[in-house]
Amino acid sequence: MPRLGDYVRTAIIVGVSALCIGSVRARIAGQHARVKETSDVHLLPPPKEVVKLSFGYRAALADVLWAHVLVSQGLHTFERRRFENVADLIDTINELDPEFRDPYLLSDALITIQVGEASRADSDRTRAILERGTRNRPLDPEIWRTAGQFIAFIAPGTYLTDPEERAAWKSEGARMLARAAELGGDAGHMGWAAVAGAGILNRQGERDAAIRLIQRTLAVTDDEELRERLQQELAELIGEAKLEAYRRRQADMMELSLRDLPFISKSTLFVLGPPFDPAYCAGGAHEDERRCALTWKAWAAAGSEEQR
Numbered sequence: 001m002p003r004l005g006d007y008v009r010t011a012i013i014v015g016v017s018a019l020c021i022g023s024v025r026a027r028i029a030g031q032h033a034r035v036k037e038t039s040d041v042h043l044l045p046p047p048k049e050v051v052k053l054s055f056g057y058r059a060a061l062a063d064v065l066w067a068h069v070l071v072s073q074g075l076h077t078f079e080r081r082r083f084e085n086v087a088d089l090i091d092t093i094n095e096l097d098p099e100f101r102d103p104y105l106l107s108d109a110l111i112t113i114q115v116g117e118a119s120r121a122d123s124d125r126t127r128a129i130l131e132r133g134t135r136n137r138p139l140d141p142e143i144w145r146t147a148g149q150f151i152a153f154i155a156p157g158t159y160l161t162d163p164e165e166r167a168a169w170k171s172e173g174a175r176m177l178a179r180a181a182e183l184g185g186d187a188g189h190m191g192w193a194a195v196a197g198a199g200i201l202n203r204q205g206e207r208d209a210a211i212r213l214i215q216r217t218l219a220v221t222d223d224e225e226l227r228e229r230l231q232q233e234l235a236e237l238i239g240e241a242k243l244e245a246y247r248r249r250q251a252d253m254m255e256l257s258l259r260d261l262p263f264i265s266k267s268t269l270f271v272l273g274p275p276f277d278p279a280y281c282a283g284g285a286h287e288d289e290r291r292c293a294l295t296w297k298a299w300a301a302a303g304s305e306e307q308r
Contacts, residue, residue: 040083040084040085041085042084042085042088042089044088044089044092047091047092047094047095047096048095050092050095050096051095051096054096058096058097059096059097059100061096062093062096062097062100065089065092065093065096066093066100066102066103068089069086069089069090069093069103069110072086073086073110076114076115077114077115080115081115081116082114082115082116083110083114086110086111087107087111087122087125087126087129090103090107090110090111090129091129094129094132094133094136098132098136099136099137101137101140101142101143103129104129104130104132104133104136104137104143104146105133105142105143105146107126107129107130107133108126108130108146108150108154111125111126111129112126112154112158112159118158118159119159120159120160122159123155123158123159123160126150126155127147127150127151127155130143130146130147130150130151131147133146133147134147134176134179139183140183141179141180141181141183141184142180142184144176144177144179144180144183144184145176145177145180145184145193147173147176148173148174148175148176148177148178148179148180148193148197149173149177149193150173151169151170151172151173151176152169152170152172152173152174152176152177152196152197152200153170153173153196155169156169156170156173167204170200170204171200171201171204171206173197173200174196174197174198174200174201174204174213175197175209176197177193177194177196177197178193178194178197178198178213178216178217180193180194181193181194181197181213181216181217181220182216182217182220191217191220191221191223191226191230192226194213194214194216194217194230195226195229195230195233197210197213198210198213198214198233199233201213202237207237210233210237211234211237211238214230214233214234214237215234217230218230218231218234218250219250219270220270222265231247249300253269253296256269256274256275260275270296273294273295273296274290274293274294274295274296274299275291276291276292276293276294277291277292280292288302289302290302
């Protein structure tokens with residue numbers, strides 16, 4: 001059981017400690033108020049070395065680093081200073097978990113939308129990360145759309161000065177938006193991304209590419225408002241006569257779908273191909289007719305011949 005002397009010694013130690021803290025507290029607080037962090041030090045080794053240091057827990061370490069990125073971004077914004085290491089950290093996260101979706105989707109905002117003005121190097125790093133995302137998640141329309149919007153609109157209008165370079169970036173971004181529209185169908189605003197992409201391609205003289213983009217989007221969308229807008233764009237590019245022929249083909253295809261497979265989507269219908277009558281087509285006597293076409297391309301060509 002503690003003796004009275006122990007309590008006395010403890011009280012003396014606590015009192016002396018409080019006096020020492022009180023004597024330096026004001027000076028330290030003043031220094032802390034004056035001294036501010038102005039730069040960051042990236043302490044991690046190169047991404048490939050971090051993969052080895054994870055000892056197989058790659059996804060777990062990627063989650064930890066991603067949480068650190070989000071928290072640090074908020075702290076840097078609160079302190080009104082740039083987060084200089086964010087691109088390096090995202091590179092490391094991508095190396096640890098290449099299919100981790102969120103870092104790709106937020107990379108453009110995290111790197112370029114910060115306190116102070118973003119540089120051309122920031123733009124190049126962002127593009128590299130977004131293109132990496134399209135390679136690692138090639139069937140993700142959101143990543144294609146994010147990459148296309150940054151490369152086609154944000155970067156050329158903000159960070160690039162050379163007209164030829166701007167045009168090249170816009171063209172590449174438009175193709176990414178086209179890919180997003182193909183993959184996304186009616187999800188979110190993927191189809192509307194095709195309208196923007198087609199406009200860029202047409203202004204750059206790539207009329208055929210713009211037509212193909214609009215036709216591919218029309219083939220998969222069920223949004224009536226979007227279909228009307230795309231048909232207007234297509235009419236301006238190919239003329240009313242060709243647009244009417246295209247509409248007839250689309251109507252015939254939808255009639256086939258509703259008659260034979262009314263429960264499937266348009267995208268699935270294009271994958272399956274046109275209905276085929278084996279008994280009628282046996283022997284090859286009717287191979288040029290629509291009923292015997294094996295692909296939609298052959299089906300459309302056969303329809304054109306029948307109309308003639």
